[in-house]
Amino acid sequence: MPESEILRATLSSEPSCHVVVLGNAKGGTGKSTTALHLIVALLRQGFTVGSLDLDARQGTLTRYVNNRRRYADRHGLDLPTPDHRSVTPGPPEEEARAFTEAISTGLGQCQYLVIDTPGTDNGLSRLGHSFADTLVTPLNDSFVDLDLFADLDPDTLEIRAPSQYADMVFEQRKRKMVRQRRSIDWVVMRNRLSHVDARNKREMGDILDRLAPRIGFRIAPGFGERVIFRELFLKGLTLLDLREAELEGGFTMSHVAARQEVRALIDAIGLAAPAAAATG
Numbered sequence: 001m002p003e004s005e006i007l008r009a010t011l012s013s014e015p016s017c018h019v020v021v022l023g024n025a026k027g028g029t030g031k032s033t034t035a036l037h038l039i040v041a042l043l044r045q046g047f048t049v050g051s052l053d054l055d056a057r058q059g060t061l062t063r064y065v066n067n068r069r070r071y072a073d074r075h076g077l078d079l080p081t082p083d084h085r086s087v088t089p090g091p092p093e094e095e096a097r098a099f100t101e102a103i104s105t106g107l108g109q110c111q112y113l114v115i116d117t118p119g120t121d122n123g124l125s126r127l128g129h130s131f132a133d134t135l136v137t138p139l140n141d142s143f144v145d146l147d148l149f150a151d152l153d154p155d156t157l158e159i160r161a162p163s164q165y166a167d168m169v170f171e172q173r174k175r176k177m178v179r180q181r182r183s184i185d186w187v188v189m190r191n192r193l194s195h196v197d198a199r200n201k202r203e204m205g206d207i208l209d210r211l212a213p214r215i216g217f218r219i220a221p222g223f224g225e226r227v228i229f230r231e232l233f234l235k236g237l238t239l240l241d242l243r244e245a246e247l248e249g250g251f252t253m254s255h256v257a258a259r260q261e262v263r264a265l266i267d268a269i270g271l272a273a274p275a276a277a278a279t280g
């Protein structure tokens with residue numbers, strides 16, 4: 001089907017901000033949780049940040065941001081909050097129109113735009129990926145998750161070929177290159193790392209090290225499996241808001257370690273470099 005006017009307009013529009021996309025074709029890997037942590041980290045560094053939920057059917061990031069606003073109001077706190085929108089799934093032309101409107105008006109004027117995508121491969125997710133300057137993919141330590149990256153030999157764990165999600169990112173990189181003459185910096189972070197399964201952790205690490213140069217991503221340190229990530233959602237808080245947060249039982253060493261993990265991820269992604277963002 002030839003591209004319509006509106007799709008062509010979308011493909012030629014370029015936001016002036018640095019676009020960070022959270023993506024993985026697998027559900028429940030930590031995309032929305034990581035999205036809010038990156039948003040708050042950037043806001044706390046003084047950047048203007050827009051956020052866009054392309055998974056509006058589930059709406060986790062939208063609810064996370066709303067919870068945050070409500071929590072700040074209720075407790076009289078000055079919590080930094082992004083300029084947030086969502087795009088509702090619909091016919092491709094309507095999705096493209098809503099996406100274009102979001103990135104060409106308010107959100108696109110921010111220094112950073114953080115886009116959350118669904119855990120399935122659909123048109124909106126592809127569109128979002130094709131605008132990424134930085135793509136952050138949280139990955140759980142499981143061969144089920146890895147299967148979307150590469151087809152592995154079950155006996156030798158050799159990589160036979162890239163698979164679904166790696167192919168999708170490859171396609172969106174080409175799309176971005178044609179439109180914006182630059183590629184996507186793809187960062188894979190391991191999430192929910194367990195302290196017990198050392199062998200699986202090592203095997204995953206080895207495979208990812210071999211896979212990274214082959215399909216073109218960097219590996220960043222991720223987060224451990226920590227209950228605090230689940231608890232903060234209802235309050236719309238992140239580990240970077242610990243001073244404001246009222247946590248049952250107070251701050252523990254685990255919270256401090258978790259916050260260090262968030263900071264290490266942000267450093268590794270390299271978003272703090274002002275040169276990466278527009279100055280407007």
Ligand SMILES: Nc1ncnc2c1ncn2[C@@H]1O[C@H](COP(=O)(O)OP(=O)(O)OP(=O)(O)O)[C@@H](O)[C@H]1O
Nearest residue numbers: 027028029030031032033119192223225226229230
């Ligand atoms: N490091 C972690 N430790 C413990 N729980 C975590 C961690 N990261 C995320 N979670 C929890 O895992 C669940 C899934 O996280 P999240 O909603 O961020 O994933 P997602 O990739 O956005 O999912 P979906 O694909 O359904 O949109 C949530 O309950 C979240 O609180």
Ligand SMILES: [Mg+2]
Nearest residue numbers: 031032055060
């Ligand atoms: Mg999500």
